[in-house]
Protein backbone atom coordinates (compact mmCIF):
# COMPACT_ATOMS: atom_id res chain seq x y z
CA UNK A 1 0.00 0.00 0.00
CA UNK A 2 1.40 3.43 -0.85
CA UNK A 3 2.35 4.96 2.51
CA UNK A 4 1.16 8.48 1.81
CA UNK A 5 -2.37 7.74 0.75
CA UNK A 6 -4.62 6.25 3.42
CA UNK A 7 -7.74 6.86 1.34
CA UNK A 8 -10.09 3.97 0.81
CA UNK A 9 -12.86 3.33 -1.73
CA UNK A 10 -16.19 1.52 -1.31
CA UNK A 11 -18.19 -0.44 -3.87
CA UNK A 12 -21.78 -1.59 -3.16
CA UNK A 13 -23.49 -4.36 -5.14
CA UNK A 14 -27.32 -4.52 -4.91
CA UNK A 15 -27.61 -7.90 -6.66
CA UNK A 16 -30.58 -10.23 -6.91
CA UNK A 17 -29.98 -12.38 -3.85
CA UNK A 18 -27.85 -10.16 -1.64
CA UNK A 19 -26.39 -6.74 -0.92
CA UNK A 20 -22.62 -6.75 -0.55
CA UNK A 21 -19.83 -4.23 -0.31
CA UNK A 22 -16.06 -4.16 -0.55
CA UNK A 23 -13.47 -1.66 0.74
CA UNK A 24 -10.27 -1.13 -1.27
CA UNK A 25 -7.12 0.77 -0.39
CA UNK A 26 -5.54 3.30 -2.74
CA UNK A 27 -3.73 0.43 -4.53
CA UNK A 28 -7.15 -1.20 -5.11
CA UNK A 29 -6.33 -4.08 -2.77
CA UNK A 30 -9.24 -5.57 -0.82
CA UNK A 31 -9.29 -4.47 2.85
CA UNK A 32 -12.76 -5.45 4.06
CA UNK A 33 -16.09 -6.72 2.80
CA UNK A 34 -19.52 -7.60 4.15
CA UNK A 35 -22.82 -8.96 2.85
CA UNK A 36 -26.52 -9.19 3.68
CA UNK A 37 -28.46 -12.16 2.29
CA UNK A 38 -32.02 -11.04 1.57
CA UNK A 39 -33.81 -14.37 2.21
CA UNK A 40 -32.09 -15.26 5.48
CA UNK A 41 -31.12 -11.89 6.99
CA UNK A 42 -34.45 -10.22 6.13
CA UNK A 43 -36.98 -13.10 6.27
CA UNK A 44 -39.82 -10.69 6.98
CA UNK A 45 -39.89 -9.87 3.26
CA UNK A 46 -40.49 -13.56 2.42
CA UNK A 47 -38.45 -13.56 -0.79
CA UNK A 48 -37.08 -16.66 -2.54
CA UNK A 49 -33.57 -16.02 -3.88
CA UNK A 50 -34.28 -12.33 -3.34
CA UNK A 51 -37.46 -12.13 -5.39
CA UNK A 52 -41.21 -12.77 -5.37
CA UNK A 53 -42.59 -14.74 -8.31
CA UNK A 54 -46.29 -13.85 -8.59
CA UNK A 55 -49.13 -16.29 -9.26
CA UNK A 56 -49.14 -15.59 -13.01
CA UNK A 57 -45.62 -17.05 -13.16
CA UNK A 58 -44.41 -14.09 -15.24
CA UNK A 59 -44.58 -11.11 -12.87
CA UNK A 60 -41.43 -11.00 -10.72
CA UNK A 61 -40.77 -8.27 -8.17
CA UNK A 62 -38.66 -7.46 -5.12
CA UNK A 63 -39.64 -5.27 -2.14
CA UNK A 64 -37.88 -1.88 -2.31
CA UNK A 65 -37.84 -1.54 1.46
CA UNK A 66 -35.87 -4.81 1.66
CA UNK A 67 -33.01 -3.16 -0.22
CA UNK A 68 -33.20 -0.10 2.08
CA UNK A 69 -33.21 -2.24 5.23
CA UNK A 70 -30.35 -4.33 3.83
CA UNK A 71 -28.30 -1.14 3.50
CA UNK A 72 -28.94 -0.25 7.16
CA UNK A 73 -27.70 -3.73 8.11
CA UNK A 74 -24.75 -3.72 5.73
CA UNK A 75 -23.32 -0.41 6.93
CA UNK A 76 -23.33 -1.73 10.51
CA UNK A 77 -21.62 -4.95 9.29
CA UNK A 78 -18.96 -2.94 7.44
CA UNK A 79 -18.25 -1.01 10.63
CA UNK A 80 -17.95 -4.29 12.58
CA UNK A 81 -15.68 -5.65 9.81
CA UNK A 82 -13.31 -2.76 10.55
CA UNK A 83 -14.13 -0.15 7.93
CA UNK A 84 -13.19 3.37 9.05
CA UNK A 85 -15.72 5.43 7.09
CA UNK A 86 -13.77 8.66 7.74
CA UNK A 87 -11.05 7.34 5.36
CA UNK A 88 -13.44 6.70 2.46
CA UNK A 89 -12.54 9.13 -0.32
CA UNK A 90 -15.33 8.02 -2.63
CA UNK A 91 -17.93 5.33 -3.11
CA UNK A 92 -19.84 3.91 -6.02
CA UNK A 93 -22.05 0.93 -6.63
CA UNK A 94 -23.88 -1.39 -8.94
CA UNK A 95 -27.18 -3.21 -9.06
CA UNK A 96 -29.18 -5.77 -10.95
CA UNK A 97 -30.16 -4.14 -14.24
CA UNK A 98 -33.57 -3.07 -15.61
CA UNK A 99 -35.51 -3.04 -12.31
CA UNK A 100 -37.35 0.19 -11.53
CA UNK A 101 -38.10 2.09 -8.31
CA UNK A 102 -41.03 4.55 -8.03
CA UNK A 103 -40.50 7.42 -5.55
CA UNK A 104 -43.70 8.88 -4.08
CA UNK A 105 -44.55 12.56 -4.62
CA UNK A 106 -43.13 14.74 -1.87
CA UNK A 107 -40.32 12.35 -0.86
CA UNK A 108 -37.56 14.48 -2.39
CA UNK A 109 -37.51 16.77 0.62
CA UNK A 110 -37.45 13.81 3.04
CA UNK A 111 -34.54 12.25 1.12
CA UNK A 112 -32.61 15.49 1.56
CA UNK A 113 -33.19 15.65 5.29
CA UNK A 114 -32.74 12.12 6.64
CA UNK A 115 -32.30 12.07 10.42
CA UNK A 116 -29.03 10.44 11.56
CA UNK A 117 -30.57 8.94 14.70
CA UNK A 118 -33.06 6.76 12.80
CA UNK A 119 -32.72 3.81 10.42
CA UNK A 120 -33.05 4.54 6.69
CA UNK A 121 -35.82 1.96 6.35
CA UNK A 122 -37.77 3.56 9.18
CA UNK A 123 -37.64 6.97 7.47
CA UNK A 124 -38.33 5.70 3.95
CA UNK A 125 -41.14 3.31 4.89
CA UNK A 126 -43.68 5.38 2.92
CA UNK A 127 -41.30 6.75 0.30
CA UNK A 128 -42.30 4.51 -2.60
CA UNK A 129 -45.49 4.68 -4.62
CA UNK A 130 -44.86 1.06 -5.65
CA UNK A 131 -43.74 -1.17 -2.78
CA UNK A 132 -42.73 -4.10 -5.01
CA UNK A 133 -40.35 -3.19 -7.80
CA UNK A 134 -40.41 -5.10 -11.08
CA UNK A 135 -37.01 -6.72 -11.62
CA UNK A 136 -35.05 -8.35 -14.45
CA UNK A 137 -36.67 -11.79 -14.09
CA UNK A 138 -40.08 -10.35 -14.99
CA UNK A 139 -41.59 -11.43 -18.32
CA UNK A 140 -45.10 -9.97 -17.99
CA UNK A 141 -44.80 -7.04 -20.42
CA UNK A 142 -45.04 -8.72 -23.83
CA UNK A 143 -47.94 -6.44 -24.77
CA UNK A 144 -46.00 -3.30 -23.87
CA UNK A 145 -42.97 -4.60 -25.81
CA UNK A 146 -45.15 -4.90 -28.90
CA UNK A 147 -46.41 -1.35 -28.39
CA UNK A 148 -42.86 0.01 -28.11
CA UNK A 149 -41.68 -1.75 -31.27
CA UNK A 150 -44.78 -0.63 -33.18
CA UNK A 151 -44.24 2.96 -32.03
CA UNK A 152 -40.80 3.20 -33.65
CA UNK A 153 -41.38 0.96 -36.66
CA UNK A 154 -40.40 -2.52 -35.57
CA UNK A 155 -37.80 -4.49 -33.57
CA UNK A 156 -34.89 -3.62 -35.85
CA UNK A 157 -35.64 0.10 -35.55
CA UNK A 158 -35.85 -0.13 -31.75
CA UNK A 159 -32.57 -2.05 -31.69
CA UNK A 160 -30.97 0.56 -33.94
CA UNK A 161 -32.04 3.40 -31.62
CA UNK A 162 -31.56 1.82 -28.19
CA UNK A 163 -29.23 -1.15 -28.70
CA UNK A 164 -31.93 -3.79 -28.15
CA UNK A 165 -35.25 -4.86 -29.59
CA UNK A 166 -37.99 -4.75 -26.92
CA UNK A 167 -37.45 -7.10 -24.01
CA UNK A 168 -39.99 -7.79 -21.28
CA UNK A 169 -37.57 -7.05 -18.43
CA UNK A 170 -36.42 -3.73 -19.92
CA UNK A 171 -37.57 -0.66 -18.03
CA UNK A 172 -39.45 1.06 -20.84
CA UNK A 173 -42.00 -1.75 -21.05
CA UNK A 174 -42.14 -1.99 -17.26
CA UNK A 175 -42.92 1.71 -16.83
CA UNK A 176 -45.54 1.46 -19.57
CA UNK A 177 -47.16 -1.44 -17.70
CA UNK A 178 -47.25 0.54 -14.45
CA UNK A 179 -48.84 3.48 -16.26
CA UNK A 180 -51.40 1.25 -17.98
CA UNK A 181 -52.32 -0.96 -15.02
CA UNK A 182 -51.58 1.19 -11.96
CA UNK A 183 -52.32 4.74 -13.13
CA UNK A 184 -52.72 6.11 -9.58
CA UNK A 185 -49.26 4.78 -8.71
CA UNK A 186 -47.79 6.36 -11.82
CA UNK A 187 -49.47 9.71 -11.16
CA UNK A 188 -48.30 9.64 -7.54
CA UNK A 189 -44.68 9.09 -8.64
CA UNK A 190 -42.31 12.05 -8.82
CA UNK A 191 -39.17 10.10 -9.79
CA UNK A 192 -38.46 6.77 -11.43
CA UNK A 193 -35.01 5.29 -10.73
CA UNK A 194 -33.26 2.18 -11.87
CA UNK A 195 -32.14 0.07 -8.91
CA UNK A 196 -28.61 1.40 -9.45
CA UNK A 197 -29.64 5.07 -9.38
CA UNK A 198 -32.07 4.39 -6.50
CA UNK A 199 -29.14 3.03 -4.48
CA UNK A 200 -27.03 6.03 -5.47
CA UNK A 201 -29.87 8.34 -4.36
CA UNK A 202 -29.75 6.80 -0.88
CA UNK A 203 -26.12 7.91 -0.59
CA UNK A 204 -26.38 11.39 -2.10
CA UNK A 205 -29.63 12.20 -0.26
CA UNK A 206 -31.15 13.37 -3.53
CA UNK A 207 -32.47 11.84 -6.75
CA UNK A 208 -29.36 10.56 -8.51
CA UNK A 209 -29.24 10.44 -12.32
CA UNK A 210 -29.30 7.22 -14.33
CA UNK A 211 -25.93 6.42 -15.93
CA UNK A 212 -25.47 5.76 -19.65
CA UNK A 213 -24.56 2.07 -19.30
CA UNK A 214 -27.58 1.10 -17.20
CA UNK A 215 -29.82 3.44 -19.20
CA UNK A 216 -28.89 1.32 -22.22
CA UNK A 217 -30.90 -1.49 -20.64
CA UNK A 218 -34.19 0.42 -20.71
CA UNK A 219 -35.18 0.46 -24.41
CA UNK A 220 -35.49 4.24 -23.91
CA UNK A 221 -32.11 5.93 -24.44
CA UNK A 222 -30.77 6.72 -27.90
CA UNK A 223 -27.43 4.93 -27.84
CA UNK A 224 -25.78 7.47 -30.12
CA UNK A 225 -27.02 10.74 -28.59
CA UNK A 226 -27.16 9.35 -25.01
CA UNK A 227 -30.49 11.17 -24.60
CA UNK A 228 -33.95 9.74 -24.04
CA UNK A 229 -35.55 9.04 -27.41
CA UNK A 230 -38.55 11.41 -27.74
CA UNK A 231 -40.41 8.87 -29.89
CA UNK A 232 -40.02 6.20 -27.23
CA UNK A 233 -40.81 8.47 -24.27
CA UNK A 234 -44.11 9.27 -25.94
CA UNK A 235 -44.89 5.58 -26.38
CA UNK A 236 -44.03 4.67 -22.79
CA UNK A 237 -46.15 7.07 -20.71
CA UNK A 238 -47.05 10.78 -20.48
CA UNK A 239 -44.53 13.14 -18.82
CA UNK A 240 -42.13 10.28 -18.14
CA UNK A 241 -39.01 12.31 -18.99
CA UNK A 242 -39.55 14.62 -16.02
CA UNK A 243 -39.66 11.55 -13.78
CA UNK A 244 -36.41 10.09 -15.18
CA UNK A 245 -34.01 13.02 -15.05
CA UNK A 246 -31.11 13.25 -17.54
CA UNK A 247 -28.69 10.34 -18.06
CA UNK A 248 -25.00 10.94 -17.24
CA UNK A 249 -21.67 9.22 -18.03
CA UNK A 250 -21.19 6.22 -15.75
CA UNK A 251 -18.11 7.65 -14.04
CA UNK A 252 -19.80 10.96 -13.14
CA UNK A 253 -18.86 12.50 -9.79
CA UNK A 254 -22.39 13.12 -8.52
CA UNK A 255 -21.69 14.97 -5.26
CA UNK A 256 -20.77 14.55 -1.59
CA UNK A 257 -22.21 11.78 0.53
CA UNK A 258 -25.25 13.08 2.40
CA UNK A 259 -25.09 14.43 5.95
CA UNK A 260 -26.99 11.38 7.14
CA UNK A 261 -23.86 9.18 6.56
CA UNK A 262 -21.48 11.76 7.99
CA UNK A 263 -23.43 12.04 11.23
CA UNK A 264 -24.61 8.42 11.59
CA UNK A 265 -21.52 6.52 10.39
CA UNK A 266 -18.69 9.03 10.53
CA UNK A 267 -18.16 9.37 6.77
CA UNK A 268 -15.87 12.19 5.73
CA UNK A 269 -18.03 15.12 4.53
CA UNK A 270 -15.65 15.29 1.51
CA UNK A 271 -16.46 11.70 0.52
CA UNK A 272 -17.71 11.76 -3.08
CA UNK A 273 -20.42 9.58 -4.61
CA UNK A 274 -19.73 8.36 -8.14
CA UNK A 275 -22.68 7.30 -10.33
CA UNK A 276 -23.87 3.74 -9.79
CA UNK A 277 -24.32 1.44 -12.79
CA UNK A 278 -25.71 -1.97 -13.78
CA UNK A 279 -24.06 -5.20 -12.62
CA UNK A 280 -22.87 -6.30 -16.05
CA UNK A 281 -21.24 -2.96 -16.94
CA UNK A 282 -19.65 -2.96 -13.45
CA UNK A 283 -18.44 -6.49 -14.06
CA UNK A 284 -16.81 -5.35 -17.30
CA UNK A 285 -14.95 -2.72 -15.26
CA UNK A 286 -13.97 -5.25 -12.59
CA UNK A 287 -12.60 -7.69 -15.16
CA UNK A 288 -10.57 -5.02 -16.97
CA UNK A 289 -11.56 -6.66 -20.23
CA UNK A 290 -9.36 -6.02 -23.25
CA UNK A 291 -10.84 -5.92 -26.76
CA UNK A 292 -11.14 -9.51 -27.96
CA UNK A 293 -11.60 -10.95 -24.47
CA UNK A 294 -14.93 -12.59 -23.68
CA UNK A 295 -16.41 -12.44 -20.18
CA UNK A 296 -18.75 -15.13 -18.89
CA UNK A 297 -20.49 -14.29 -15.63
CA UNK A 298 -22.02 -17.29 -13.83
CA UNK A 299 -24.44 -15.85 -11.29
CA UNK A 300 -28.17 -15.80 -10.70
CA UNK A 301 -28.27 -14.78 -14.33
CA UNK A 302 -25.55 -16.03 -16.60
CA UNK A 303 -24.22 -13.41 -18.95
CA UNK A 304 -21.65 -13.21 -21.71
CA UNK A 305 -20.24 -9.82 -22.59
CA UNK A 306 -17.39 -8.14 -24.43
CA UNK A 307 -16.11 -4.67 -25.21
CA UNK A 308 -16.94 -3.10 -28.57
CA UNK A 309 -15.49 0.00 -30.22
CA UNK A 310 -18.63 0.56 -32.30
CA UNK A 311 -22.27 -0.40 -31.79
CA UNK A 312 -23.84 -3.00 -34.04
CA UNK A 313 -27.43 -3.93 -34.83
CA UNK A 314 -28.38 -7.21 -33.14
CA UNK A 315 -31.78 -8.75 -32.46
CA UNK A 316 -30.68 -11.36 -29.93
CA UNK A 317 -28.81 -9.66 -27.09
CA UNK A 318 -27.95 -6.08 -26.25
CA UNK A 319 -25.54 -3.28 -27.07
CA UNK A 320 -24.90 -1.05 -24.06
CA UNK A 321 -22.90 2.13 -23.63
CA UNK A 322 -19.50 1.39 -22.07
CA UNK A 323 -19.24 2.27 -18.36
CA UNK A 324 -15.67 3.57 -18.62
CA UNK A 325 -15.50 5.08 -22.08
CA UNK A 326 -18.51 7.20 -23.03
CA UNK A 327 -17.69 6.65 -26.72
CA UNK A 328 -17.30 2.89 -26.27
CA UNK A 329 -19.81 0.07 -26.11
CA UNK A 330 -20.30 -3.42 -24.76
CA UNK A 331 -22.25 -6.38 -26.16
CA UNK A 332 -24.28 -8.38 -23.65
CA UNK A 333 -26.11 -11.71 -23.77
CA UNK A 334 -28.21 -12.57 -20.75
CA UNK A 335 -29.54 -15.97 -19.74
CA UNK A 336 -32.04 -16.02 -16.87
CA UNK A 337 -31.56 -19.67 -16.00
CA UNK A 338 -28.11 -19.56 -14.38
CA UNK A 339 -27.17 -20.54 -10.84
CA UNK A 340 -30.69 -21.37 -9.66
CA UNK A 341 -31.02 -23.93 -12.45
CA UNK A 342 -27.60 -25.41 -11.64
CA UNK A 343 -28.71 -25.65 -8.00
CA UNK A 344 -32.00 -27.33 -8.99
CA UNK A 345 -30.21 -30.09 -10.93
CA UNK A 346 -27.59 -30.40 -8.17
CA UNK A 347 -30.34 -30.84 -5.59
CA UNK A 348 -32.27 -33.36 -7.71
CA UNK A 349 -29.21 -35.43 -8.62
CA UNK A 350 -26.91 -35.27 -5.59
CA UNK A 351 -28.98 -33.79 -2.77
CA UNK A 352 -27.25 -30.43 -2.86
CA UNK A 353 -23.60 -31.51 -2.80
CA UNK A 354 -21.30 -29.59 -5.19
CA UNK A 355 -18.56 -32.13 -4.40
CA UNK A 356 -20.72 -34.98 -5.72
CA UNK A 357 -21.99 -32.80 -8.58
CA UNK A 358 -18.40 -32.22 -9.69
CA UNK A 359 -17.56 -35.93 -9.34
CA UNK A 360 -20.46 -36.81 -11.65
CA UNK A 361 -19.47 -34.06 -14.08
CA UNK A 362 -15.88 -35.28 -14.16
CA UNK A 363 -16.98 -38.92 -14.54
CA UNK A 364 -18.60 -38.36 -17.95
CA UNK A 365 -16.74 -37.82 -21.24
CA UNK A 366 -16.74 -34.60 -23.22
CA UNK A 367 -19.77 -34.72 -25.53
CA UNK A 368 -21.74 -36.82 -23.00
CA UNK A 369 -22.13 -39.84 -25.38
CA UNK A 370 -24.07 -37.51 -27.70
CA UNK A 371 -26.71 -36.68 -25.08
CA UNK A 372 -27.72 -33.02 -24.86
CA UNK A 373 -30.09 -31.04 -22.66
CA UNK A 374 -31.45 -27.52 -22.13
CA UNK A 375 -33.04 -26.58 -18.82
CA UNK A 376 -35.20 -23.47 -18.38
CA UNK A 377 -36.88 -23.13 -14.95
CA UNK A 378 -38.31 -19.75 -15.89
CA UNK A 379 -39.07 -18.26 -19.30
CA UNK A 380 -35.62 -17.85 -20.89
CA UNK A 381 -34.63 -14.67 -22.73
CA UNK A 382 -32.60 -16.29 -25.48
CA UNK A 383 -34.07 -18.57 -26.61
CA UNK A 384 -37.59 -17.60 -25.53
CA UNK A 385 -38.33 -21.06 -24.12
CA UNK A 386 -39.41 -22.55 -20.78
CA UNK A 387 -39.03 -26.17 -19.56
CA UNK A 388 -36.49 -29.02 -19.74
CA UNK A 389 -35.65 -30.70 -23.04
CA UNK A 390 -33.34 -33.70 -23.52
CA UNK A 391 -32.16 -35.57 -26.62
CA UNK A 392 -29.95 -38.61 -27.18
CA UNK A 393 -27.17 -38.89 -29.77
CA UNK A 394 -29.80 -39.63 -32.46
CA UNK A 395 -31.54 -36.36 -31.50
CA UNK A 396 -34.54 -38.29 -30.22
CA UNK A 397 -36.28 -36.34 -27.43
CA UNK A 398 -36.24 -38.12 -24.05
CA UNK A 399 -38.31 -37.40 -20.93
CA UNK A 400 -35.28 -38.17 -18.79
CA UNK A 401 -31.73 -39.48 -18.97
CA UNK A 402 -31.03 -42.90 -17.48
CA UNK A 403 -28.21 -41.66 -15.25
CA UNK A 404 -27.52 -38.68 -13.03
CA UNK A 405 -24.06 -38.10 -14.42
CA UNK A 406 -25.51 -37.73 -17.93
CA UNK A 407 -28.04 -35.20 -16.60
CA UNK A 408 -25.37 -33.16 -14.80
CA UNK A 409 -23.09 -32.95 -17.84
CA UNK A 410 -26.04 -32.25 -20.17
CA UNK A 411 -27.00 -29.26 -18.01
CA UNK A 412 -23.54 -27.69 -17.97
CA UNK A 413 -22.68 -28.45 -21.60
CA UNK A 414 -26.14 -27.20 -22.68
CA UNK A 415 -25.69 -23.89 -20.83
CA UNK A 416 -22.33 -23.26 -22.48
CA UNK A 417 -23.36 -24.51 -25.93
CA UNK A 418 -26.11 -21.88 -25.84
CA UNK A 419 -23.66 -19.16 -24.87
CA UNK A 420 -21.30 -20.13 -27.69
CA UNK A 421 -24.12 -20.34 -30.26
CA UNK A 422 -25.49 -16.87 -29.43
CA UNK A 423 -22.00 -15.38 -29.10
CA UNK A 424 -21.17 -16.61 -32.62
CA UNK A 425 -24.49 -15.17 -33.84
CA UNK A 426 -23.31 -11.89 -32.30
CA UNK A 427 -20.29 -12.06 -34.56
CA UNK A 428 -17.81 -13.45 -32.05
CA UNK A 429 -15.25 -15.66 -33.78
CA UNK A 430 -13.29 -17.92 -31.47
CA UNK A 431 -9.62 -17.89 -32.41
CA UNK A 432 -6.23 -18.84 -31.01
CA UNK A 433 -5.98 -15.57 -29.08
CA UNK A 434 -9.44 -15.78 -27.56
CA UNK A 435 -9.47 -15.61 -23.75
CA UNK A 436 -12.56 -16.38 -21.68
CA UNK A 437 -12.73 -14.49 -18.39
CA UNK A 438 -15.00 -16.25 -15.90
CA UNK A 439 -16.61 -14.50 -12.97
CA UNK A 440 -19.59 -14.97 -10.63
CA UNK A 441 -20.23 -17.65 -8.04
CA UNK A 442 -19.79 -20.69 -10.30
CA UNK A 443 -16.41 -19.39 -11.51
CA UNK A 444 -15.02 -20.90 -8.29
CA UNK A 445 -15.95 -24.38 -9.60
CA UNK A 446 -13.04 -25.82 -11.62
CA UNK A 447 -15.10 -28.72 -13.00
CA UNK A 448 -17.59 -26.29 -14.51
CA UNK A 449 -14.80 -24.05 -15.83
CA UNK A 450 -13.22 -27.00 -17.63
CA UNK A 451 -16.47 -27.55 -19.55
CA UNK A 452 -16.53 -23.82 -20.37
CA UNK A 453 -12.98 -24.02 -21.74
CA UNK A 454 -13.84 -27.12 -23.79
CA UNK A 455 -17.09 -25.82 -25.28
CA UNK A 456 -15.43 -22.51 -26.25
CA UNK A 457 -12.17 -24.25 -27.18
CA UNK A 458 -10.39 -21.39 -25.38
CA UNK A 459 -8.42 -20.92 -22.16
CA UNK A 460 -10.42 -19.70 -19.16
CA UNK A 461 -9.03 -17.10 -16.79
CA UNK A 462 -10.29 -15.96 -13.41
CA UNK A 463 -9.53 -12.87 -11.38
CA UNK A 464 -8.56 -12.19 -7.77
CA UNK A 465 -12.18 -12.10 -6.60
CA UNK A 466 -15.13 -13.82 -8.22
CA UNK A 467 -17.42 -10.86 -7.67
CA UNK A 468 -16.24 -8.62 -10.48
CA UNK A 469 -19.35 -6.40 -10.40
CA UNK A 470 -18.76 -5.36 -6.80
CA UNK A 471 -15.01 -4.92 -7.43
CA UNK A 472 -15.74 -2.98 -10.59
CA UNK A 473 -17.96 -0.56 -8.71
CA UNK A 474 -15.17 0.08 -6.20
CA UNK A 475 -12.72 0.65 -9.08
CA UNK A 476 -15.26 3.09 -10.52
CA UNK A 477 -15.37 4.91 -7.17
CA UNK A 478 -11.66 5.73 -7.51
CA UNK A 479 -11.77 6.22 -11.30
CA UNK A 480 -14.54 8.80 -10.94
CA UNK A 481 -12.15 10.85 -8.75
CA UNK A 482 -8.87 10.48 -10.67
CA UNK A 483 -9.98 10.21 -14.30
CA UNK A 484 -9.07 13.79 -15.13
CA UNK A 485 -5.38 12.90 -14.87
CA UNK A 486 -5.22 9.09 -14.90
CA UNK A 487 -6.56 6.63 -17.44
CA UNK A 488 -8.39 3.52 -16.21
CA UNK A 489 -5.58 1.37 -17.59
CA UNK A 490 -2.98 3.37 -15.61
CA UNK A 491 -5.11 3.26 -12.47
CA UNK A 492 -5.41 -0.54 -12.61
CA UNK A 493 -2.00 -1.42 -14.07
CA UNK A 494 -0.62 -2.79 -10.80
CA UNK A 495 -3.50 -5.15 -10.13
CA UNK A 496 -2.64 -8.87 -10.27
CA UNK A 497 -3.00 -10.29 -13.81
CA UNK A 498 -5.79 -12.77 -14.52
CA UNK A 499 -4.99 -16.33 -13.50
CA UNK A 500 -5.17 -19.16 -16.06
CA UNK A 501 -7.75 -21.53 -14.56
CA UNK A 502 -7.88 -24.17 -17.29
CA UNK A 503 -7.21 -24.83 -20.97
CA UNK A 504 -9.36 -26.62 -23.53
CA UNK A 505 -8.81 -30.34 -24.14
CA UNK A 506 -7.14 -31.23 -27.45
CA UNK A 507 -10.33 -32.78 -28.87
CA UNK A 508 -12.59 -29.97 -27.63
CA UNK A 509 -13.43 -28.33 -30.92
CA UNK A 510 -14.01 -31.53 -32.85
CA UNK A 511 -16.51 -32.53 -30.16
CA UNK A 512 -18.26 -29.23 -29.52
CA UNK A 513 -18.35 -27.44 -32.88
CA UNK A 514 -20.84 -30.06 -34.21
CA UNK A 515 -22.75 -29.95 -30.90
CA UNK A 516 -23.30 -26.21 -31.33
CA UNK A 517 -25.09 -26.98 -34.58
CA UNK A 518 -27.12 -29.72 -32.88
CA UNK A 519 -27.98 -27.20 -30.14
CA UNK A 520 -29.31 -24.77 -32.75
CA UNK A 521 -31.38 -27.53 -34.34
CA UNK A 522 -32.76 -28.55 -30.92
CA UNK A 523 -33.80 -24.97 -30.11
CA UNK A 524 -35.39 -24.58 -33.53
CA UNK A 525 -37.29 -27.81 -33.00
CA UNK A 526 -38.48 -26.75 -29.53
CA UNK A 527 -39.61 -23.29 -30.66
CA UNK A 528 -41.44 -24.82 -33.60
CA UNK A 529 -43.20 -27.17 -31.17
CA UNK A 530 -44.50 -24.22 -29.07
Ligand SMILES: O=C(CO)[C@@H](O)[C@H](O)CF
Pocket residue numbers: 015016095096097098136169217278279280301302303332334
Ligand atom coordinates in the same frame (compact mmCIF):
# COMPACT_ATOMS: atom_id res chain seq x y z
O1 LIG B 1 -31.00 -8.88 -17.00
C1 LIG B 1 -29.80 -8.94 -16.86
C2 LIG B 1 -28.88 -8.31 -17.83
O2 LIG B 1 -29.57 -7.88 -18.99
C3 LIG B 1 -29.22 -9.61 -15.66
O3 LIG B 1 -27.84 -9.89 -15.84
C4 LIG B 1 -29.41 -8.76 -14.42
O4 LIG B 1 -28.64 -7.56 -14.56
C5 LIG B 1 -28.97 -9.57 -13.22
F1 LIG B 1 -29.11 -8.85 -12.09
